[in-house]
Amino acid sequence: MRRERDRLSVEWVKLELLRTAYATRGGLLAGRDPRVVIGWYLILAVVPWFTHNVTVLAGLFVVCAAAVVLSRVGPLILGLFVIGFVLEGLYVLFAAWLFGGDASTVLAMAEFTLKLATVSLASMAAFVSLDPEKLSDALLSLHAPAMVSFGVSYGYRMLPVLMEEFHTVVDGHRLRAAPLASKGFLGWRVAVRTATTLVAAFYPLMLNTAKRTRTTVEALETRGFTYAAEHPDGRRIRLAALRADRWDALFLGATLALVAVCFTVGRAFPLLGGAV
Amino acid sequence: MADSSRTAAIPDLRGRPGPPELNSGQKLMVFVLSMTLFGLANIVTEVLPEIQVGPVELGVSYLTFVPVLMVALFHPLYAALGAPLGEIVFADLLMGDFSGIGELEGYLQMFLALYVAGCLVRDPGRRWQLALASVVTVVVDKMLSATVDVAKVWVGVEEADSVPGLPESVLVLEGVDFAVALVISGVLFGVLPAMALGPRLHGRIEPLLGLAPRDARHRIPLAERGTGAFLLLAVFLSFVAMIAAFTNEIVDNFGVWEPDFVELYGARFLWVGASAALIVLVGLVVSVRFVLRSRGRRAAQDRQVGERRP
Numbered sequence: 001m002r003r004e005r006d007r008l009s010v011e012w013v014k015l016e017l018l019r020t021a022y023a024t025r026g027g028l029l030a031g032r033d034p035r036v037v038i039g040w041y042l043i044l045a046v047v048p049w050f051t052h053n054v055t056v057l058a059g060l061f062v063v064c065a066a067a068v069v070l071s072r073v074g075p076l077i078l079g080l081f082v083i084g085f086v087l088e089g090l091y092v093l094f095a096a097w098l099f100g101g102d103a104s105t106v107l108a109m110a111e112f113t114l115k116l117a118t119v120s121l122a123s124m125a126a127f128v129s130l131d132p133e134k135l136s137d138a139l140l141s142l143h144a145p146a147m148v149s150f151g152v153s154y155g156y157r158m159l160p161v162l163m164e165e166f167h168t169v170v171d172g173h174r175l176r177a178a179p180l181a182s183k184g185f186l187g188w189r190v191a192v193r194t195a196t197t198l199v200a201a202f203y204p205l206m207l208n209t210a211k212r213t214r215t216t217v218e219a220l221e222t223r224g225f226t227y228a229a230e231h232p233d234g235r236r237i238r239l240a241a242l243r244a245d246r247w248d249a250l251f252l253g254a255t256l257a258l259v260a261v262c263f264t265v266g267r268a269f270p271l272l273g274g275a276v
Numbered sequence: 277m278a279d280s281s282r283t284a285a286i287p288d289l290r291g292r293p294g295p296p297e298l299n300s301g302q303k304l305m306v307f308v309l310s311m312t313l314f315g316l317a318n319i320v321t322e323v324l325p326e327i328q329v330g331p332v333e334l335g336v337s338y339l340t341f342v343p344v345l346m347v348a349l350f351h352p353l354y355a356a357l358g359a360p361l362g363e364i365v366f367a368d369l370l371m372g373d374f375s376g377i378g379e380l381e382g383y384l385q386m387f388l389a390l391y392v393a394g395c396l397v398r399d400p401g402r403r404w405q406l407a408l409a410s411v412v413t414v415v416v417d418k419m420l421s422a423t424v425d426v427a428k429v430w431v432g433v434e435e436a437d438s439v440p441g442l443p444e445s446v447l448v449l450e451g452v453d454f455a456v457a458l459v460i461s462g463v464l465f466g467v468l469p470a471m472a473l474g475p476r477l478h479g480r481i482e483p484l485l486g487l488a489p490r491d492a493r494h495r496i497p498l499a500e501r502g503t504g505a506f507l508l509l510a511v512f513l514s515f516v517a518m519i520a521a522f523t524n525e526i527v528d529n530f531g532v533w534e535p536d537f538v539e540l541y542g543a544r545f546l547w548v549g550a551s552a553a554l555i556v557l558v559g560l561v562v563s564v565r566f567v568l569r570s571r572g573r574r575a576a577q578d579r580q581v582g583e584r585r586p
Binding site (some may be wrong): 013017041045049077091092096099109111112115116119120122123128132135147155159195198199202205206209210211213216217218220221225226 | 300301304305307308309311312313315316317319320322323339341342345357358361362365366369370371373374375376377378429431432433445446448449464465469472473476477480481484485486
């Protein structure tokens with residue numbers, strides 16, 4: 001019974017990871033030009049740090065939350081985010097109370113948490129719905145090093161192979177090892193066995209990956225990879241697919257207008273901390 | 277083994293007096309290998325369970341031994357450039373956990389930590405050097421991240437110093453996080469596995485990439501470039517991370533842009549501005565020199581190739 005569940009769980013985790021990486025994404029931001037999405041993110045990630053006005057922050061938070069809903073972020077990521085923020089806030093409050101804080105500490109922490117939450121929501125809305133390869137093209141067009149976009153493409157293709165191989169190596173270790181006689185206090189033997197297996201699995205994995213890397217890189221270099229990455233013509237061909245239309249302009253304009261509205265409302269009705 | 281013929285073709289490289297300079301393909305190999313392995317290690321870390329005891333999170337933040345072995349066995353610069361990118365690509369971007377500007381901060385921290393660690397290792401066959409490198413990696417990385425976190429609170433909260441209990445609580449949380457990371461990521465998943473695997477991999481994995489093993493008798497350029505230039509780089513990068521968190525201090529008075537902001541912020545404002553300018557200047561000089569040098573080298577290579585061809 002235990003063995004059955006164990007096997008299922010490893011398989012389940014693997015599938016779940018692959019699903020997260022390759023599931024078709026969609027929603028509001030997915031159809032936009034990736035450069036515009038990065039611009040949108042930069043606006044909403046930088047603006048919250050300019051103000052201590054809670055009304056403005058709440059407005060920006062609502063904007064980002066709406067974007068997250070519209071870009072169909074999965075419940076798993078959203079749930080993790082919420083739990084993480086609630087726990088973090090609780091711990092900080094607890095620690096502040098321990099060191100003699102009062103209501104002002106709570107308010108200050110609430111403001112800070114709101115800021116961080118807004119920025120995280122913005123990044124979630126922007127990057128969860130965006131195809132990694134589109135994102136890497138956008139970064140390339142913003143003059144990020146060619147290595148970044150290569151890394152994204154390579155990782156996107158190699159991930160399933162690598163995970164499969166890691167799983168095989170770990171399974172091999174488990175097959176050769178004798179089952180544990182007892183779990184030990186609080187299952188410490190299981191923890192130690194898991195950790196040593198993980199570490200030991202990396203030894204063959206490193207050697208195999210080295211071989212595979214050499215093959216890949218030699219194949220790439222034979223076709224002039226480094227040369228093409230540096231040559232302006234190669235860049236032009238790669239980036240020809242990027243095109244911003246007027247919907248993108250409209251989208252950016254609407255975002256800026258919303259941010260302006262937030263600041264206007266915040267100045268008119270400052271909830272706390274008058275300085276905008 | 278299928279690759280024994282490949283390995284057998286290598287010894288002429290080993291016999292040479294010094295390790296040859298890496299060509300662009302080999303740099304790419306080291307970079308990609310380090311990226312792939314650390315990326316995979318991060319996916320494994322995501323799956324590992326974490327135990328929460330109150331505010332303390334007893335979890336593995338990363339498998340330190342993987343990138344430490346990479347910077348110890350190969351050229352530290354290219355390995356250190358690749359590893360944090362692997363974390364971003366595999367664990368964050370593909371898993372839908374990409375956090376934009378925050379990733380840049382993490383990249384700089386991890387790169388600096390790994391590069392420092394890789395430069396400290398001279399002979400990957402010696403276990404204590406690998407142990408030192410693992411500890412240094414975690415210490416540098418966590419120190420920088422704690423600095424950035426504290427700076428964020430200081431900037432993000434209005435007059436953070438006057439809020440009772442806040443600075444202490446943040447510092448305590450950071451300190452606990454630091455200690456946990458040092459024990460779990462630094463020792464349990466850093467020192468011990470690195471000491472076990474390092475000497476076994478040394479001399480075995482390099483030929484698979486067509487490289488000569490790292491040799492203590494020969495210095496690798498950019499890995500032993502005196503502590504002066506090296507410390508400069510360290511300070512420079514940590515400042516960049518700090519300034520990224522401090523920028524809002526400058527633009528805080530966005531809405532009330534008045535000429536008396538110098539009085540309001542006093543010397544601190546000037547200091548931030550001046551150090552930002554200095555950093556931009558140093559960065560420009562370094563990058564221009566680097567570009568010029570690499571261009572000169574490439575031109576020389578092209579000339580050599582051109583001479584050889586006819």
